Amino acid sequence: MKQDIVVIGGYGHVGGDISKQLGAKFPGKVYAAGRSLERAKQFADQTGGQVKPMAFNLTNWKQEMAFERVKLVVMCMDQTDDAFAQACLRSGTHYVDISAYGPFLTSLERHTEEAAQAQATAVLSVGLAPGVTNLLARKAQQELDQLDSVDIAIMLGLGDQHGKAAIEWTVDSIGSAFSIVENGGVTQTVSFSGGKRTDFGKELGSRMAYRFPFSDQQSLPRTLKVPTVSTRLCFDSGAVTRLVAWIRATGLFRLLKVKWIRSAAVSSFGMMRFGSDGYAVKVDGWGTKNGARKHVQYLVDGSHEAAATAKVATAVATAVYEGGLPGGVFHTEQLFELVKSGKGKIALQAAAGITKRPQIIEGLRYDSWE
Known part of the structure; x- marks a missing residue:
């Protein structure tokens, strides 16, 4: 059995x-x-x-x-x-x-x-990204009559403890090429290019985030039929975010292919303990409702990604x-889908037509605004 x-x-x-x-x-x-x-x-x-x-x-x-x-x-x-x-x-x-x-x-x-x-x-x-990011994109689609584009941004705290595999993936992805969907067509972009400022709400403020190869931007055009999806990454330290973007822009990221330099970079990220242990996931959706253009925004944040x-x-x-x-x-x-469960709390609930009891997710704070 x-x-x-x-x-x-x-x-x-x-x-x-x-x-x-x-x-x-x-x-x-x-x-x-x-x-x-x-x-x-x-x-x-x-x-x-x-x-x-x-x-x-x-x-x-x-x-x-x-x-x-x-x-x-x-x-x-x-x-x-x-x-x-x-x-x-x-x-x-x-x-x-x-x-x-x-x-x-x-x-x-x-x-x-x-x-x-x-x-x-x-x-x-x-998980968080992909995962919560996908569910917030679904909320944007449910709010609008037509969802035309989705911008996803993830902010990670450098004071948090990140697993070695996650750090290695982040280091290896700097400067890597990957596919995105824009206006219904597939195009190529490069990790830590295309910086865009994202509003993470009153407490966290706005941050410059850069393209990163999270898989949500590749699956959402298929699952939700969204013509344009982009996912960006930043750290709670703006200086470190700008440094990584500079390493990509100058071509120095190619040195990360050298084994000992890569190992040193992974170790350095792993030992960083300045900044916070917080994270934030922001999803902006643009589309139309009742014939008018509308912008919806969703934020999930907390501690320990x-x-x-x-x-x-x-x-x-x-x-x-x-x-x-x-x-x-x-x-x-x-x-x-994500649903509110008490003040600021969220629960995972089965989509319409599927009978399942909601699963409360403790420790994740939820907010939305227009």
Whole structure:
């Protein structure tokens, strides 16, 4: 009987929080999986038995995964090959992925018919960005008669503790080329180019943010049929944001391909502890309502970006594990929406036509204005 939940990367920076939160909800059914059984055991011991350890290596998944016991896999590691995810879906195992690598997520969409036939649900774009960003874009679409363009901006606090994998992805993405959709057509842009000032509200003020290859800007034109979507990134320190943009503009980012320089850059970002531990996600939507042009704005902020990602992922994983969702491959905004739950609080609620109890997401503050 399928009842196990396997969190791959389940003792890492974000995966550890997800494992603990799911373990509290479904004690004894959650496995924190990773290459090191010893690290998995040390982590599981801290949960008092709510989470169990598992040795798992993605390169040997055919020998290591017993799909007949696993009801849900939560993937907290970056991948470029979709073979494992496809195997999950073919076996009827549900799948939730928190990664932000657009090409990989796009490749998974091709397996939606296989998933539907096996009655397996896959949910992509799960977390803060992508994830909350997608859900706020959905709110903009619901508010307007027609949504023409969406600007997404993410601000990260340098005083926060970020996982090594996230730091490596950020460093490796500086100056990288990626695809975006503008006016319905696909075009190329470069990371940390195209600076644009974003209003993050009264408390945080406005910041200059730069293009960054988050996957939401590649999936939203397909899921919400928005002609233009852009996602930008900044840090709570304007000086550091400008420095990274300057490194990109001068071409110095090419030095990051040198192994020791890259390692030094990753270490430097990891050791930074000035600034705040806060984050903010801002979505601006432009379109029409009742024949008039309208601009809507949504903001979610809080402390500890990794913890926020884990909370959203746990809410999605819980809904998937409890059943009742359609089979297929979906992005978060295709199955869920954000709703207010008390003053400034938000909950994850299934989209219209799907009966599910709302999942309260603690610690995320929500605001909107026009």
